[in-house]
Amino acid sequence: xxxxxxxxxxxxxxxxxxxxxxxxxxxxxxxxxxxxxxxxxxxxxxxxxxxxxxxxxxxxxxxxxxxxxxxxxxxxxxxxxxxxxxxxxxxxxxxxxxxxxxxxxxxxxxxxxxxxxxxxxxxxxxxxxxxxxxxxxxxxxxxxxxxxxxxxxxxxxxxxxxxxxxxxxxxxxxxxxxxxxxxxxxxxxxxxxxxxxxxxxxxxxxxxxxxxxxxxxx
Amino acid sequence: xxxxxxxxxxxxxxxxxxxxxxxxxxxxxxxxxxxxxxxxxxxxxxxxxxxxxxxxxxxxxxxxxxxxxxxxxxxxxxxxxxxxxxxxxxxxxxxxxxxxxxxxxxxxxxxxxxxxxxxxxxxxxxxxxxxxxxxxxxxxxxxxxxxxxxxxxxxxxxxxxxxxxxxxxxxxxxxxxxxxxxxxxxxxxxxxxxxxxxxxxxxxxxxxxxxxxxxxxx
DNA sequence: TGACAATGTTCTACTTTAGTTCTTTTTCGC
DNA sequence: GCGAAAAAGAACTAAAGTAGAACATTGTCA
Numbered sequence: 001x002x003x004x005x006x007x008x009x010x011x012x013x014x015x016x017x018x019x020x021x022x023x024x025x026x027x028x029x030x031x032x033x034x035x036x037x038x039x040x041x042x043x044x045x046x047x048x049x050x051x052x053x054x055x056x057x058x059x060x061x062x063x064x065x066x067x068x069x070x071x072x073x074x075x076x077x078x079x080x081x082x083x084x085x086x087x088x089x090x091x092x093x094x095x096x097x098x099x100x101x102x103x104x105x106x107x108x109x110x111x112x113x114x115x116x117x118x119x120x121x122x123x124x125x126x127x128x129x130x131x132x133x134x135x136x137x138x139x140x141x142x143x144x145x146x147x148x149x150x151x152x153x154x155x156x157x158x159x160x161x162x163x164x165x166x167x168x169x170x171x172x173x174x175x176x177x178x179x180x181x182x183x184x185x186x187x188x189x190x191x192x193x194x195x196x197x198x199x200x201x202x203x204x205x206x207x208x209x210x211x212x213x214x215x216x217x218x
Numbered sequence: 219x220x221x222x223x224x225x226x227x228x229x230x231x232x233x234x235x236x237x238x239x240x241x242x243x244x245x246x247x248x249x250x251x252x253x254x255x256x257x258x259x260x261x262x263x264x265x266x267x268x269x270x271x272x273x274x275x276x277x278x279x280x281x282x283x284x285x286x287x288x289x290x291x292x293x294x295x296x297x298x299x300x301x302x303x304x305x306x307x308x309x310x311x312x313x314x315x316x317x318x319x320x321x322x323x324x325x326x327x328x329x330x331x332x333x334x335x336x337x338x339x340x341x342x343x344x345x346x347x348x349x350x351x352x353x354x355x356x357x358x359x360x361x362x363x364x365x366x367x368x369x370x371x372x373x374x375x376x377x378x379x380x381x382x383x384x385x386x387x388x389x390x391x392x393x394x395x396x397x398x399x400x401x402x403x404x405x406x407x408x409x410x411x412x413x414x415x416x417x418x419x420x421x422x423x424x425x426x427x428x429x430x431x432x433x434x435x436x
Numbered sequence: 437t438g439a440c441a442a443t444g445t446t447c448t449a450c451t452t453t454a455g456t457t458c459t460t461t462t463t464c465g466c
Numbered sequence: 467g468c469g470a471a472a473a474a475g476a477a478c479t480a481a482a483g484t485a486g487a488a489c490a491t492t493g494t495c496a
Binding site for chain 1: 233235236237238239274278279280281282283300326336349358360361362363366378380381427429430431432433434435436
């Protein structure tokens with residue numbers, strides 16, 4: 001419809017006519033639109049006349065008339081669109097939420113479950129994640145309570161001291177502190193009422209490490 | 219009726235004219251519709267002209283005019299819109315994150331701080347929220363650890379047993395369990411090494427209740 | 437009235453930006 | 467793999483914008 005300069009000029013003319021009641025001179029337009037020569041303004045105005053946005057009485061100074069200005073979107077719609085854009089930017093990640101890990105069922109096997117949970121992006125930057133709802137008190141001294149949601153990053157190896165989801169005897173998944181000794185893996189709870197489990201490395205494999213906790217009060 | 223690309227381009231042209239008042243150039247359309255060559259835009263526009271959705275003034279740059287918008291959207295566009303809608307649902311909220319609450323500074327007073335954190339929508343459905351980084355161990359038995367992020371819903375009243383942000387003597391903000399006795403307010407820590415504070419109701423006011431905990435491991 | 441000041445018009449020359457056309461490459465369904 | 471359709475790219479043409487100067491028109495005022 002219009003080029004940017006034409007639009008700027010049109011709006012300037014329209015505005016000054018509405019504000020001051022009279023049409024600006026070419027000199028004034030020059031500074032307003034930031035052009036250094038009157039001829040530029042002249043051609044711009046000719047263009048606007050061609051496109052039927054303004055009309056001029058020939059050989060009359062300051063005798064322009066704005067015929068129409070382009071239609072605009074209503075403000076509500078613009079605001080709505082802005083909201084959508086920011087919402088998309090701050091979108092959180094959806095990751096699957098598994099309840100209690102069924103005994104005898106590795107994480108992979110229940111990946112089809114389609115309950116999901118939103119977690120802030122900060123928690124799940126790279127990698128594959130899933131979430132578990134904590135049952136029991138065995139990690140309570142680490143501040144992990146019954147009912148909390150544990151955000152787990154899927155991986156197969158862990159470092160000593162990390163809290164991991166460990167699958168024991170391909171049979172039982174559990175959240176514990178991982179510690180590798182010379183010939184054994186220790187799975188340490190964080191609750192003095194529970195005992196450390198000492199297992200042969202072949203009996204246990206890592207299914208993920210704990211990356212975050214989300215708790216909800218109501 | 220229209221191919222997805224044609225539709226997208228048509229909407230883009232209509233939008234920019236309505237937003238900026240002037241017609242986009244082919245270069246701008248290229249990036250908007252995600253096409254790498256101007257010729258692609260050219261043919262799309264020719265097609266749109268053929269189908270009488272837009273018109274162009276011959277031998278003019280940036281001189282397109284949208285004649286009409288189709289009533290039906292291409293299937294792909296509908297699917298995309300669906301995706302956006304779900305993204306909106308699962309979007310996370312940004313809430314301000316305050317560090318340690320400075321002694322003598324009520325929450326309102328530091329609301330200008332502009333560090334923010336994303337939290338899942340589930341935690342912050344209605345109401346005004348802010349987040350605090352926990353310092354100290356006074357709530358450790360409630361599973362709230364040093365360094366955790368507490369998601370707080372702003373409000374002025376609390377029920378017995380809720381964990382609240384309490385401002386004592388307009389001077390010191392603290393996260394404790396709220397308990398109203400006959401003539402006193404008790405602020406109860408969750409750590410046996412700390413003592414219950416017993417205060418006159420005039421000495422203390424609620425600045426929010428705890429709605430969630432987010433913890434991040436790394 | 438005639439000088440002059442302010443404003444508008446036209447022209448030329450040039451740079452930048454935009455649009456068109458055609459050829460080559462890629463993609464995709466069969 | 468083949469052939470049609472879509473996309474990309476290069477080369478070219480056209481329009482928009484910039485600048486300066488010359489000139490025309492109008493109104494003002496000594």
